[in-house]
Amino acid sequence: MATITARIDDKTKIQAEEIASSIGLNLSSVINVFVNRFVAERGFPFAVSDPKTVQMFDRAALSDAVSSAIRERRDVPEVPKSFYVVPGTDTDD
Numbered sequence: 001m002a003t004i005t006a007r008i009d010d011k012t013k014i015q016a017e018e019i020a021s022s023i024g025l026n027l028s029s030v031i032n033v034f035v036n037r038f039v040a041e042r043g044f045p046f047a048v049s050d051p052k053t054v055q056m057f058d059r060a061a062l063s064d065a066v067s068s069a070i071r072e073r074r075d076v077p078e079v080p081k082s083f084y085v086v087p088g089t090d091t092d093d
Contacts, residue, residue, distance in 0.1 A: 004031070
């Protein structure tokens with residue numbers, strides 16, 4: 001059994017211990033779960049991004065983008081259902 005030493009600020013450690021305790025675990029068990037998932041996923045088991053690089057849209061820009069996508073979609077011809085229904089399956093959805 002190996003031991004890992006990590007530095008973390010006091011406030012975060014206290015919050016993590018409280019959350020772990022509320023679900024019946026100690027912080028060591030939480031860290032073990034994380035490390036095991038990290039190994040199984042061969043990386044972080046969740047998305048990791050720099051918040052400075054995430055582009056945020058304001059409502060107007062998002063609305064414009066959605067409206068544009070809808071207009072473009074209307075320009076695409078409808079695909080007949082028979083094109084994507086697998087023969088022998090029910091075609092009445």
